Amino acid sequence: MERHPETAMVQGGRPTGPGAMLNTPLVLNSTFRVGGELGYGRSGNDTWAAFEDVMGELEGGEAVAFSSGIAAASAVLDLVPIGGTIVAPTSFYMGLWSQLGERAESGRANIHFVDQTDTAAVLNAAQGADLVWIETPSNPLMQIADIAAIAEGLDEATLLAVDGTFTTPLLQLPLALGADIVVHSATKVIGGHADLLMGVVCTNAPTAERLRDHRYTYGATPGSLEAFLALRGLRTLAVRLERAQANALALAELLGESDYVKYVLYPGLTWHPGHALAKRQMRGFGTMLSFEVAGGEQAAARLCSATKVFANATSLGGVESLMEVRGNRESERAMGTPAALIRLSAGIEHVDDLLADLQQALTIAHSG
Numbered sequence: 001m002e003r004h005p006e007t008a009m010v011q012g013g014r015p016t017g018p019g020a021m022l023n024t025p026l027v028l029n030s031t032f033r034v035g036g037e038l039g040y041g042r043s044g045n046d047t048w049a050a051f052e053d054v055m056g057e058l059e060g061g062e063a064v065a066f067s068s069g070i071a072a073a074s075a076v077l078d079l080v081p082i083g084g085t086i087v088a089p090t091s092f093y094m095g096l097w098s099q100l101g102e103r104a105e106s107g108r109a110n111i112h113f114v115d116q117t118d119t120a121a122v123l124n125a126a127q128g129a130d131l132v133w134i135e136t137p138s139n140p141l142m143q144i145a146d147i148a149a150i151a152e153g154l155d156e157a158t159l160l161a162v163d164g165t166f167t168t169p170l171l172q173l174p175l176a177l178g179a180d181i182v183v184h185s186a187t188k189v190i191g192g193h194a195d196l197l198m199g200v201v202c203t204n205a206p207t208a209e210r211l212r213d214h215r216y217t218y219g220a221t222p223g224s225l226e227a228f229l230a231l232r233g234l235r236t237l238a239v240r241l242e243r244a245q246a247n248a249l250a251l252a253e254l255l256g257e258s259d260y261v262k263y264v265l266y267p268g269l270t271w272h273p274g275h276a277l278a279k280r281q282m283r284g285f286g287t288m289l290s291f292e293v294a295g296g297e298q299a300a301a302r303l304c305s306a307t308k309v310f311a312n313a314t315s316l317g318g319v320e321s322l323m324e325v326r327g328n329r330e331s332e333r334a335m336g337t338p339a340a341l342i343r344l345s346a347g348i349e350h351v352d353d354l355l356a357d358l359q360q361a362l363t364i365a366h367s368g
């Protein structure tokens with residue numbers, strides 16, 4: 001019987017059979033007696049395997065866990081041969097943007113940055129490319145790229161990788177839409193409690209094998225405790241997401257109606273340029289939004305330091321609501337992020353407390 005993802009994330013990755021423990025334990029082990037499938041701790045661990053089983057089932061592929069989201073992404077980018085070509089968005093997660101710049105500078109790859117919301121431009125830039133990287137919704141501008149149309153238009157030889165960190169497999173299934181690879185920072189919504197760093201790639205069996213070899217050779221293995229916590233986070237993902245997503249929409253609506261706000265970027269708002277596409281390719285609009293207040297950078301800084309429920313901190317996807325001025329970093333500015341842009345990660349607190357907190361902080365920011 002095929003099970004729903006909400007069931008798979010609760011029931012998957014557990015020992016079975018009479019007398020079995022209900023939970024896969026935290027396995028702390030670096031070596032194995034000879035004669036078995038695994039020889040050394042860098043090649044596998046039961047706790048990682050339990051997490052990977054669940055992620056693979058959810059995404060419809062094989063999962064390979066890494067020590068962080070950026071380690072997972074780096075392993076995927078390393079599938080491109082030296083001197084190969086990568087197409088990436090003009091605006092996306094700044095850590096990867098910086099890494100791609102470094103790859104170009106050191107001669108490891110040719111990088112073409114392109115507006116990922118313009119499918120024709122992506123496909124044009126992708127001619128002869130080894131890999132196209134998209135991130136949808138993107139961090140922090142919440143741009144939506146058309147996964148199915150890009151997958152459909154690419155040559156067979158060009159890999160399509162999607163960073164699905166903002167969506168998790170519950171809201172978007174890139175492999176089913178035709179992508180070859182989906183990457184998550186499990187540090188964020190999947191882990192969900194701001195207490196671990198981990199990444200995961202889901203893909204077809206041969207590519208997963210190459211990624212496992214990469215992990216073994218280059219060593220970006222997840223910690224067992226992190227894998228245990230990430231799996232524990234996955235167990236409650238469906239209910240966390242439901243609440244956080246409803247909170248995000250309510251916050252976006254409040255911001256959309258405020259006279260102190262210039263604009264709000266949330267794909268769940270009908271006037272977001274990617275709304276129709278997001279509605280088609282996502283099962284929900286997610287927990288992230290960005291906005292700009294009137295009054296520029298100073299007002300933005302005032303707002304972020306005036307909140308009492310939202311923590312003024314970077315990162316995203318946890319049970320706790322966070323807010324930060326995102327546009328004040330050098331690499332964000334270089335990508336064209338407005339200097340006063342604020343990025344907000346909705347948590348699972350009571351919506352009325354979040355709305356009241358945001359409202360009072362907007363008043364303080366505006367009054368100067």
Ligand SMILES: Cc1ncc(COP(=O)(O)O)c(C=O)c1O
Pocket residue numbers: 068069070071073093095135139163165166184185186187188197198199315
């Ligand atoms: C969209 C996205 N992808 C990847 C990463 C990198 O993940 P990690 O911090 O787990 O290395 C981040 C981190 O913020 C992110 O926002």
